[in-house]
Amino acid sequence: MSGRADSGPSDWDAELSAAVEPPLWDPDRDDRLVCRAVRQETHDVKTFVFSGRSPCRFRFTPGQFITLDLPIDGATVNRCYTIASSAARPHRIAITVKRVPGGPASNWLHDHMVPGRELRATGPMGDFTPAGRPLSKLLFLSAGSGITPLMSMARTLDDLALERDLLFVHAARTPADIIFRAELDVLARGGTGVRLAHLCETTGADGPWPGYTGRLSPPMLRLIAPDLLDRDLYVCGPAPFMAAVRAMALEAGVDPSRYHEESFSFEDLPGNAPPAPTETEPATVSGFTVEFTKSGRTITCGPDTPILTAAAAAGLRLPSSCSRGLCGTCKSRLLSGQVAMSHGGGIRQREIDQGLILLCCSRPVSDLVIER
Numbered sequence: 001m002s003g004r005a006d007s008g009p010s011d012w013d014a015e016l017s018a019a020v021e022p023p024l025w026d027p028d029r030d031d032r033l034v035c036r037a038v039r040q041e042t043h044d045v046k047t048f049v050f051s052g053r054s055p056c057r058f059r060f061t062p063g064q065f066i067t068l069d070l071p072i073d074g075a076t077v078n079r080c081y082t083i084a085s086s087a088a089r090p091h092r093i094a095i096t097v098k099r100v101p102g103g104p105a106s107n108w109l110h111d112h113m114v115p116g117r118e119l120r121a122t123g124p125m126g127d128f129t130p131a132g133r134p135l136s137k138l139l140f141l142s143a144g145s146g147i148t149p150l151m152s153m154a155r156t157l158d159d160l161a162l163e164r165d166l167l168f169v170h171a172a173r174t175p176a177d178i179i180f181r182a183e184l185d186v187l188a189r190g191g192t193g194v195r196l197a198h199l200c201e202t203t204g205a206d207g208p209w210p211g212y213t214g215r216l217s218p219p220m221l222r223l224i225a226p227d228l229l230d231r232d233l234y235v236c237g238p239a240p241f242m243a244a245v246r247a248m249a250l251e252a253g254v255d256p257s258r259y260h261e262e263s264f265s266f267e268d269l270p271g272n273a274p275p276a277p278t279e280t281e282p283a284t285v286s287g288f289t290v291e292f293t294k295s296g297r298t299i300t301c302g303p304d305t306p307i308l309t310a311a312a313a314a315g316l317r318l319p320s321s322c323s324r325g326l327c328g329t330c331k332s333r334l335l336s337g338q339v340a341m342s343h344g345g346g347i348r349q350r351e352i353d354q355g356l357i358l359l360c361c362s363r364p365v366s367d368l369v370i371e372r
């Protein structure tokens with residue numbers, strides 16, 4: 001049977017050659033993503049698959065995240081989501097989102113993001129990634145939606161057929177809350193060096209449970225991973241889980257340089273405390289006045305102090321997440337004045353040109369008026 005002579009969308013040769021090397025996604029040129037599919041993973045977790053508006057590839061290392069601009073109640077809400085899909089499948093990216101009770105962004109995504117709908121995004125960003133480190137024996141420890149960066153790493157290793165010894169330990173509330181359970185089972189049954197240990201707080205009404213029950217404890221960790229000290233650890237989950245795992249691992253003698261963690265709340269990470277007054281940044285400083293038009297507050301901010309830090313010192317709570325110019329959560333409009341900003345990728349050049357700044361990494365060089 002002969003194929004079609006024209007080169008329309010049904011011409012596989014043309015489609016394939018265009019798809020092999022489309023340009024890299026460049027959010028400075030076109031930051032819109034199109035939702036291509038939505039999958040229900042568990043009762044409160046959905047996966048959203050995105051592509052660019054025109055054919056493009058996403059370049060990221062597994063474990064990195066994107067920041068979404070979500071149009072909620074007439075305002076833009078910024079939230080970070082880890083790319084859960086494989087870095088070896090660059091034409092689409094997927095995020096997997098847990099519905100947080102009362103949370104504006106996760107509920108908006110669950111309720112409004114459908115195939116065909118577009119969103120603005122920046123990234124990929126983040127340094128919670130094994131890329132650049134030697135291939136070694138791995139231990140992944142995740143809880144709840146903290147599985148997403150580790151899933152991206154596991155999927156990427158599998159797609160690239162890399163030699164590995166991966167022990168993947170995932171903690172969930174009940175068996176019904178285990179995200180990616182079927183896919184993880186397939187990975188573990190594939191004979192490609194992946195071992196799986198599921199751990200549930202309770203078994204619920206789901207009948208016999210073949211995995212571990214309860215919370216992770218030092219004896220359980222020793223039982224699951226007797227060769228703990230030979231492995232590189234990657235950990236992600238809620239703050240209490242991460243604190244417990246960190247304490248267990250360091251107590252067991254894990255070399256801190258082999259211990260890597262990601263928090264979905266940047267403030268939870270050691271050495272990343274939320275902005276607060278310090279001895280060198282007193283609450284009352286001489287400096288420039290900063291007026292926030294929406295809250296009606298005016299504060300003073302020294303020339304060496306990030307505006308977010310000065311605002312926190314003055315008791316003004318503003319949206320923020322990473323405090324490092326990465327995530328875009330503190331993005332605000334500068335109505336007048338000038339700042340010195342040193343960001344880490346959380347703002348586009350076009351936005352800077354339009355008068356937006358990141359409060360966490362901007363210092364005043366004059367009196368300021370900010371729309372916040």
Ligand SMILES: Cc1cc2nc3c(=O)[nH]c(=O)nc-3n(C[C@H](O)[C@H](O)[C@H](O)COP(=O)(O)OP(=O)(O)OC[C@H]3O[C@@H](n4cnc5c(N)ncnc54)[C@H](O)[C@@H]3O)c2cc1C
Nearest residue numbers: 065079080081082096097098100103104105106145148264
């Ligand atoms: C680098 C990074 C990567 C992230 N990746 C993911 C991801 O892959 N999947 C995902 O679902 N979320 C992820 N998050 C969290 C996400 O950015 C939002 O914070 C989350 O969706 C809640 O937003 P919200 O507006 O609905 O609720 P918010 O009002 O922001 O949060 C409401 C409350 O829920 C808590 N909370 C926030 N996220 C979670 C969560 N996932 N589970 C339990 N409690 C939570 C918050 O601490 C807060 O107390 C990531 C965050 C960061 C910083």
Ligand code: FES
Nearest residue numbers: 321322323328360
């Ligand atoms: S809080 Fe993340 S960019 Fe400012």
